Amino acid sequence: MQDVIPLDTPFIVFVDPSSACNFRCQFCPNGYQELVQATGRHQGIMDLDLYHKIIDDIAGFSSKLKVLRLYKDGEPFLNKHLHKMILYAKKSERVEYVDTTTNGSMLHPDRLGPVLEAGLDKINISVNGMSRDQYHRFTGFDFDFDRFVENIQWLHAHKGRCEVVIKLAGDLISEREKQVFLETFGDHCDRIFIENFAPCWPGFDVEAHAGIRIHRGIYQQPVQSVDTCPYIFYSISVNADGGCSACFLDWARTLVVGDVRKQSLTDIWNAEPMHCLRMQNLEGRRKEHPVCSRCGQLTHGLPDNIDDYRPVLLPKFLEYPRALKLSTCDQRSTCQNQETG
DSSP, rough: TTTTTSSOOEEEEESSBBOOOOOTTSGGGGGGHHHHHHHHHOSSSSHHHHHHHHHHHHHHSSSSSEEOOSSSOOGHHHHHHHHHHHHHHHEEEHHHHHHEEEEEETHHHHHHHHHHHHTTTTTEEEEEOSSSHOOOOOOOOOOOOOHHHHHHHHHHHOOOOOOEEEEEEGGGGGGHHHHHHHHHHGGGGGGEEEEEEOSSTTTOHHHHTTTTOOSOOSOOOOOOHHHHHHHHHEEEEEOTTTTSSSSSSOTOOOOOEEETTSSSSHHHHHHHHHHHHHHHHHHHGGGGGGGGGGGHHHHHHHOOOOOGGHHHHHHHHOOOOSSSOOTTTHHHHHHHHGGOO
């Protein structure tokens, strides 16, 4: 990454089809409506006209977008236009790859068929228990687990070129149930894995809410410290109401850097709030940021590590012609003000 950034075009744009979710998972901020409501966050689906504007904005970048990720905070399949969103991105010829992540509650064939026909490249399915009872305890949802398994089998049989990835959060189930998970889904997907919970959402204590202790990273790797966030250099997120977050983990809307209803996506990518946040990271001051300093993704999520390249990258951003020159701005206060953005 140190050889390609600064980027004129982000590698990944997250677009949230729905900020709402039908699950109330104990290990996710969406499971606690009082927390979400306190943020003043929009709860609902993305308007299709707004989505069209976002995809049209992508044409303003100098290169094609590598990945359009139709997922951020909520359950994408709650948006009945999901298949239309995929098709519009594909027809734009400005997006190389489209994927999404789902809790699987709406994966019946009449919803999956149009999504597959539209050209979805990958679907990530989160499994949150191995029985109806476990789903009710962990997600607060009356989940027909047997029908879910049948839907996964149908999906794999009709997936075409779409990659099917199935993952399980293993912290809340037994070793035997993990083995049953692999036996149940292993022959009906392209990739399968068991992951751990991570303290990834700033301001949300996963351990306290889920009643667990986290000792290793998401993929069982040792916890490590990374000082420079890599995500802000190659990705940006558009929330369901059009507000843009610097980070896909911005559940509380404390890292809003623009609004695609009023600005182009290209302008937001290159404007002062994003540039200032990148500069703060390159100067080794991420842990001074009131939000980013509390992010556990960088210790538990195995991100790209560009810490050693800060001395090389900082001059590049000082000279970056499309970024604002901030020689007269107080970068530290600007970045801190983003918490109330």
